[in-house]
Amino acid sequence: QVQLVESGGGLVQAGGSLRLSCAASRHTFNSYTMGWFRQAPGKEREFVATITWSDGNTLYADSVKDRFTLFRDKVTNTIYLEMNSLTPEDTAVYYCNLAVQGTDYWGQGTQVTVPS
Numbered sequence: 001q002v003q004l005v006e007s008g009g010g011l012v013q014a015g016g017s018l019r020l021s022c023a024a025s026r027h028t029f030n031s032y033t034m035g036w037f038r039q040a041p042g043k044e045r046e047f048v049a050t051i052t053w054s055d056g057n058t059l060y061a062d063s064v065k066d067r068f069t070l071f072r073d074k075v076t077n078t079i080y081l082e083m084n085s086l087t088p089e090d091t092a093v094y095y096c097n098l099a100v101q102g103t104d105y106w107g108q109g110t111q112v113t114v115p116s
Helices: none
Strands: 004-007 020-022 033-039 046-052 058-060 067-075 078-083 090-100 103-106 110-113
Touching: 004 090, 020 033, 020 110, 033 067, 033 078, 046 067, 046 078, 058 067, 058 103, 067 110
Parallel strands: none
Antiparallel strands: 004 020, 020 078, 033 046, 033 090, 046 058, 067 078, 090 103, 090 110
């Protein structure tokens, strides 16, 4: 069982930046992805970004492309989501995800608030 610990959420003014981090506990998975999803009040959880651990390839939702950057630290098993040019539409609980062989692991979520 892998555990995901998130940090970095908070309140930021529109146009500002935040960096989220997610550290995975030790595991023996070889082929997996890690990434972020988010859930705004009254809405379903949606995909934000993901990275393939082995080769670092990334994929972004259209809504965050060119504003968010996802990268990994293979030494510490940590991913980072650099979020720039934040808007009120980015307000949500952000969940870290690790997906391996059809199984999803989730973090506890971290709140990001961008007041309008």
